[in-house]
Amino acid sequence: LKTPVVILNFKTYLESSGKKALDLAKALESAGEESGIAMVAVPQAIDVYRIKNKTNIPVLAQHIDAISAGGHTGSNLFESFLASGVDGTLLNHSECRMTLADIAEIVKKTKEAELISCVCTNNIETSMAAATLAPDYVAVEPPELIGTGIPVSQAEPEVVEGSVSKVKAINKDVKVLCGAGISTGDDMAAAIELGAEGVLLASGIIKAESPKDALLDLVSKI
Numbered sequence: 001l002k003t004p005v006v007i008l009n010f011k012t013y014l015e016s017s018g019k020k021a022l023d024l025a026k027a028l029e030s031a032g033e034e035s036g037i038a039m040v041a042v043p044q045a046i047d048v049y050r051i052k053n054k055t056n057i058p059v060l061a062q063h064i065d066a067i068s069a070g071g072h073t074g075s076n077l078f079e080s081f082l083a084s085g086v087d088g089t090l091l092n093h094s095e096c097r098m099t100l101a102d103i104a105e106i107v108k109k110t111k112e113a114e115l116i117s118c119v120c121t122n123n124i125e126t127s128m129a130a131a132t133l134a135p136d137y138v139a140v141e142p143p144e145l146i147g148t149g150i151p152v153s154q155a156e157p158e159v160v161e162g163s164v165s166k167v168k169a170i171n172k173d174v175k176v177l178c179g180a181g182i183s184t185g186d187d188m189a190a191a192i193e194l195g196a197e198g199v200l201l202a203s204g205i206i207k208a209e210s211p212k213d214a215l216l217d218l219v220s221k222i
């Protein structure tokens, strides 16, 4: 993916589920085309196939379980996402935390399948731990700012800067994103200024009156 990148986590908002997930993905697609910035959708599992079929944007899963095929009712199987055409996955989001061993297992599977992996972290220390697994992206999000509209790039810049410098010292190929409370052009510009190579965000765009306009505003100052 081109840098900087905008990764939109659809979470489980009604505004980003089912038919509306497709509308939102199309808004991402057209904002991406207009701005020339890479925009990625992270819908719920059930909406992945629908979006892959009807758009040309990269799609990541929100979570994949470290299980093998067989008796695991209710789980998210890596091979099924692969078959749905997914481009990669988020892992260890603060709303869906995993053990380090399970993260390592799925990062390995994504590498073997040449898919994108983005490991979410909650502070500088976990960003360092994630970096040792060599995912494509580490996305640091202080949990207390998620969904608040208070941007991490302005409220806790040291967490972003610290994650960038520590992650790069471990593996310079791992790209660092930041998230939590990001919604405006100023928020994203501040994130880039701190060394982030993109943002991971949700509510500021999903809840906007026009998600496409909000996306264009987001990338207007970089």
Ligand code: G3P
Pocket: 009, 093, 141, 145, 146, 147, 148, 149, 179, 180, 181, 182, 200, 201, 202, 203, 204
């Ligand atoms: O995964 C992105 C997320 O946790 C940030 O959420 O709503 O603060 O943009 P939000």
